[in-house]
Amino acid sequence: MPELPEVETMRRGVAPIAGSRIVDVHFPRCRLKPILVNPSRRSLRRRLEGLQIAAVERIGKRIVLKLSGDQVGGHALVIEPRMTGLVLLADPPNTEHLRLGLKLDAEEIPWLWFWDRRGLGTVQLFSDEEFADRLGPRYLGPDALQVTADELRDRFRSSQREIKVALLDQKSLAGIGNLYASEILHVAKVHPQQRCHRLTRTRWQSIHEAMQMVLTEAIRYEGSTLGDGTYRNALNQTGSYQNHHRVYNRAGDACPCCEDQVIERIVQAQRSTFFCKQCQRRR
DNA sequence: CATATGTCCTGAGAGC
DNA sequence: TGCTCTCAGGACATAT
16 A cells, blocks of 8 residues: 555655666556556557656655656656555566566666556556646645645644544545554544544644654655565565554554553544554544 | 545455 | 455545
């Protein structure tokens, strides 16, 4: 489940391809249902060939390759890993789930791969205009690492939703997913079922502070590789933040904060939430 | 408009 | 052993 820390780790790992030129576009044959690409594979191949990768960026949970060298204006290739997608410079975990390869003109980095076991990921080429719309404020909120405490509060304070569910809404705030929502609320000592409009300014400050702290810490450990072992950085190495999770997937364990209660698992919006009912009391 | 629910996808693991 | 079933949660479509 690549969320902001995992995608940022991918971005950093892939950043060295900036300046390279795409010399070939390869769609490996695959027995599985093909992933969504836009436009078609044929036109993607035609349009990408020869373009230069000007920059490697991240917006929320997406990797953005800014492209230049096109006569008809700027483009961006947007890769959404969703559940199990990986952006790799190293050889992928297997060839069975390989979805896309960009052959580059750099000798030391010959390939950029997109690998995706479950195939929910997408690869889309946007013109600058399409890009500004589809990844702009109409569809995406501010990045969770850029947002200020005041803006965070302003965006959620009138919502009737439970805070944990609201944090997953990418239109309100980009980058938080199911794992980090639980982790952030535990550090902030906020109950996941608290309704947004009932939270005080002080609570929003705590959430903001916890968010910066947890995301920064998770990036330092190169993200979380869960039990299924799927998530890897660009060099196909596991992250290690899973060893530092306070609550996620830790139902029944002692709370690392109070060491008194055990972590509970509940379901919100069909997703697991983990929390400590003592440290995260409703107030 | 805001919010809730269903859907896609694969492979692992449980239960029989 | 091999079958069927459930579950994991990204983003989006559709329903309320």
